[in-house]
Amino acid sequence: MIDLRSDTVTKPSQAMRKAMAEAEVGDDVFKEDPTVNKLEEYIADLLGKEAALYVPSGVMGNQLCLNILTEPGDEVICDREAHIFNYESGSPARLSGIQLYPIDGKLGILTAEQVEPYIRTTAYHMPRTKVIEVENTHNRAGGTIWPMENIIALKNLAKKHKLYFHLDGARIWNACIETGISPKEYASHFDTISCCFSKGLGAPIGSAIASSKEFIKEAYRVRKAWGGGMRQVGILAAASLYAVQHNRERLKEDHRRAKILAERIKLNTNLEINMEAVQTNILLFKPLKKTPADGMKLCREKGLLLTPGTIESLRAVTHLDVNDDDIMKAGDIIDEVFK
Numbered sequence: 001m002i003d004l005r006s007d008t009v010t011k012p013s014q015a016m017r018k019a020m021a022e023a024e025v026g027d028d029v030f031k032e033d034p035t036v037n038k039l040e041e042y043i044a045d046l047l048g049k050e051a052a053l054y055v056p057s058g059v060m061g062n063q064l065c066l067n068i069l070t071e072p073g074d075e076v077i078c079d080r081e082a083h084i085f086n087y088e089s090g091s092p093a094r095l096s097g098i099q100l101y102p103i104d105g106k107l108g109i110l111t112a113e114q115v116e117p118y119i120r121t122t123a124y125h126m127p128r129t130k131v132i133e134v135e136n137t138h139n140r141a142g143g144t145i146w147p148m149e150n151i152i153a154l155k156n157l158a159k160k161h162k163l164y165f166h167l168d169g170a171r172i173w174n175a176c177i178e179t180g181i182s183p184k185e186y187a188s189h190f191d192t193i194s195c196c197f198s199k200g201l202g203a204p205i206g207s208a209i210a211s212s213k214e215f216i217k218e219a220y221r222v223r224k225a226w227g228g229g230m231r232q233v234g235i236l237a238a239a240s241l242y243a244v245q246h247n248r249e250r251l252k253e254d255h256r257r258a259k260i261l262a263e264r265i266k267l268n269t270n271l272e273i274n275m276e277a278v279q280t281n282i283l284l285f286k287p288l289k290k291t292p293a294d295g296m297k298l299c300r301e302k303g304l305l306l307t308p309g310t311i312e313s314l315r316a317v318t319h320l321d322v323n324d325d326d327i328m329k330a331g332d333i334i335d336e337v338f339k
């Protein structure tokens, strides 16, 4: 099987397993796990923030940030295709008593002009806008990268209206490798950032958030309240540390392979693909003569795993456990199924 469902399907390499096996550990609830402490310091430094906190998942990272930035009844503005809106099981409402205000972006990207009219400033009977959220790269839009000018304009807008600015940077590493912009530079514009080690970087688990010392202290309390206090978890943090230290540069390979597959899909007249959206490791393509569900099933029968993308499209994601050969075979299977 060639598995292009997600960049989360990778298995830890031998070197990563060795780092895990040899990790020094302690009780992280007492802040005594040296490997977790090392990872948190490394991430805080990499993102240029005062502090970081290791968390089990990207969802927990985003939701912790939204929780500490808001009060119940507040509102968070995001793109309509945002992960926090579509794929986090209604957690803003469940966990923080807040609501989201989704706005239609272009390829997942919003402009300040578009967002400003939706910031609620006046009446007491309205929810209070508290946060603007950005997802970079943008999963459901097909791995698209936020232009820096949009980020800066939205940051200035947030400042003007005394709002917080959160980055879902699950795949910020992909944006950095593709643009040459450093993690620190992206992060400098945001109050809180979440990032993942278990996507393109290949760790089996793990995310982190980064922010001011004050916010991270509060997030540490909330993580515990949500059952996320972990003990000798350095054994897992070692995989995250290995991933972020060794697997960022090679994301270029995933982007190159995604472009190769996209070029093949473009040649198939029974498929539609927006090449403008092919920027990193995620591809969305629309079957014109089959339903996405039928297409996915036929691909699976021939040895290729895909997932639904948006309502009309299929999604393929490149990652460190697929090579050039796999991409060629995936292209052949797609051509055969959609001929």
Ligand SMILES: Cc1ncc(COP(=O)(O)O)c(C=O)c1O
Binding pocket: 056, 057, 058, 059, 060, 062, 083, 135, 137, 138, 139, 168, 170, 171, 196, 198, 207
């Ligand atoms: C953009 C984005 N944010 C957050 C997450 C959540 O990560 P996790 O699955 O680790 O909870 C994902 C997962 O795919 C994602 O794509």
